Amino acid sequence: MKIMAFDVGGTAIKFGLVDENFEVLFSEEFPTDTYKDTDNMVLRAMEAKLKEYEGQYDAVGISTAGQVNVNTGVIHDGVGNIPNYNYSDLCGTFEPEFNVPVAVDNDVNCAAIGEAHFGAARGESDFLCLTYGTGVGGAIFINGDVYRGSKFAGGEFGHMATHKDGRLCTCGRIGCYEAYAACRVFTTAVSERMGKPMNGREIFEPENLKNPIIMEEIDKWEDEIALGLRNLCYIFNPSLIVLGGGIMSEELLLGHIREKVNAQLEDNYKHVRIEKAQLRNKAGMMGAAYLASEKLKKWSK
Ligand SMILES: [Zn+2]
The missing domain is CATH 3.30.420.40 (ATPase, nucleotide binding domain)
Structure with missing residues (x-):
């Protein structure tokens, strides 16, 4: 076959x-x-x-x-x-x-189905999957299958509102999670402050991690990512969240996200594992x- x-x-x-x-x-x-x-x-x-x-x-x-x-x-x-x-x-x-x-x-x-059968979520029947790129994508995996919603549009975590009166999103609404937590938003902010275009891989090069401007932007971005994940933890009480998008392979970033999410959760939520996607x-x-x-x-x- x-x-x-x-x-x-x-x-x-x-x-x-x-x-x-x-x-x-x-x-x-x-x-x-x-x-x-x-x-x-x-x-x-x-x-x-x-x-x-x-x-x-x-x-x-x-x-x-x-x-x-x-x-x-x-x-x-x-x-x-x-x-x-x-x-x-x-x-x-x-x-x-x-x-x-x-x-x-x-x-x-x-991507969630791929990770469930062949990647980071092998053997898991329930987990969430988010991808951070131009926007933020989401998928809900429950009882061994994707939960798609009544009109196949469930799991659009990128457009949940995390900021009242916030930034305009590409969807035309205000304060969406992805208007703050998308990788593109982060690289654009760093590029503007550094006065030159920088992609995610360049930003996380060791010499750049000594730059206080870059570290400040990374810290702000992690806070935005963690805010959305905190909300999702309280809704789904998941045991696993898989984060996709090339930049999530940065251990520094993933480690900080784990700490920041964990610090905002009550005991019955803290067991959640936050892992990077494996299938890239x-x-x-x-x-x-x-x-x-x-x-x-x-x-x-
Ligand atoms: Zn939106």
Whole structure:
């Protein structure tokens, strides 16, 4: 059994072939706007890869930005930044064309499923997953499955309000968690204060950690991250929270976040483990491949 897995983001589309042991046989990525002159560039890009590899896969798994009706495979919101992609019918388009089952879910949900089966949350039936990047994504994993909400839009932790009368968020509302806790907000703040563009990796280089301006910004950012996690701990009382986004591999950052969250929790919440995601940029593809393998089992019957 082989699965063609995609991970569709606003700037890049990753794809690869995964085998029956969920080993990634190969993976590549290309810019999301590779087919920008077509009616639906993401659909056309995936279609081209599915044609190129036709016969080499038994199912297709798609992890994608946006809110996804997992029963129908239709994107029904949240991808306004990708032209004409909203309302794309991924199952309805690809299943008849390629005669294989196609499973689709939101990218953070897929990342959580990937971590649950193959990564930091192996063996856990209940945990939360948050990703810190351009925004903040979230997923709720309960009783061994993603809790998706009544309209497949649950777990949008990035848009819970943490600041009354706060900053304007990209969603158009005020004071959202991601307007303070997103990695991009942090790197932008550091870059402005340092007078030069700096990415997360550069900021955490040892010589920069001696700079009081940078340390002050890191401290402020950790406080914002911890504030949202504290809220989530009181709502879900989780035993595990998995944090994704490349920058969370910084041990200094993760250690401080653990301390700051723990200091704000009462005893019955303090057992929560806060761990970094393990699958890195493969998490979405792995989760999508898992969903595709499950759909394939029913498809064959
Ligand atoms: Zn928002």
